[in-house]
Amino acid sequence: MIQRLLCVSLMLLIIISLTVLISPNLKAITTSGKKEVSIGRNELFNKEQHQGKLQIRYFHLEANEKSGDSILIKSPDGQTMLIDAGMVDTGDQLDRYLDQLSINKIDYAVATHPHHDHIGGYHTILQSRQIGLLLMPDLPHTTEVYSTLLNRMTERNIQPTYVKDGDRFRLGKNVEVEIISPSNGALEKAKKEKKLSTKDINNLSLVIKLTYNNHSFLFTSDIYKKQERKLVHLKEDLLDVDVLDAPHHGDSTSSLQAFINTVKPSYTMMSANIFQSKKVYERYLKSGSEVYATSMYGNILIVSDGEHLKIIPEKIKR
Ligand SMILES: [Zn+2]
16 A cells, blocks of 8 residues: 555656656747747648638748749638749749649639749649639730740640639639729720839739638739729728738738728738838738738648638747
8 A cells, every 4th residue: 555655656756847847848939039939830731631611821932032922722622723823933842832732733823913923933833733724814024934934834725814803703612702903994004005014013913802601811912002092992892801911912012001991801911931011010910900921920821611710820930
């Protein structure tokens, strides 16, 4: 009996000492000043965990220069849409992410506008994946990155599907996709111009609204304040969404206070490997939105069952 008691006491003592030894370390990890805490990497790239739900992944593409946007959307019934593919040099990274998720087919590949940090990665993706439709605005462009994209499309026998304001379709059975900008008139006018500025092309980016039951998402690509103002005037009733993709990677060219007030996002995502503007970041925070920038959080996954929304960042930088 005494031996048993001694044995139990000894075990208790060992457990207590282990807890004391481990807890300072745990504390060190969760409260450390600069440590990056990996919290969601396994969940982020888990293929099975969120099946049957809407999944949106903001990919973090690592490069020394601005790597651009790439957002993968998977409907609850498994259809896929890729909004942009980042720049040429990060095409392989994107390809590996798609491999990890076993995404072999992109049902809707979207090139929001012809700038290299949005279409470049398609050079790789067009060679490695099956593509259903490739959606883009009908805009002429003369860069090498753009002509290579057109060549790769020809090689795969893919014609562009031009889309504009008012076009809508369903991703799978239950996710509504609506193009809310640019207008046909703006595109026709642009085609008559001899040369379009960077700003002009950015303002002609596709703006896409996605709705799944109670949740709505707005993808704004690279629009500037001028286009935001137009949308506030013309599309006010469509702009109030739960999750906003901050225009132009969260840069100060965009994110008018009036636009933020109209969109009223609960969550704002900033797709940027290089952090763009503290001012804009704080503007969203002050407006009551939670802000997730890929430069801070790495890859970010949003999961929705139509009722509940969950945001899973790859890491937290404190
Ligand atoms: Zn861009």
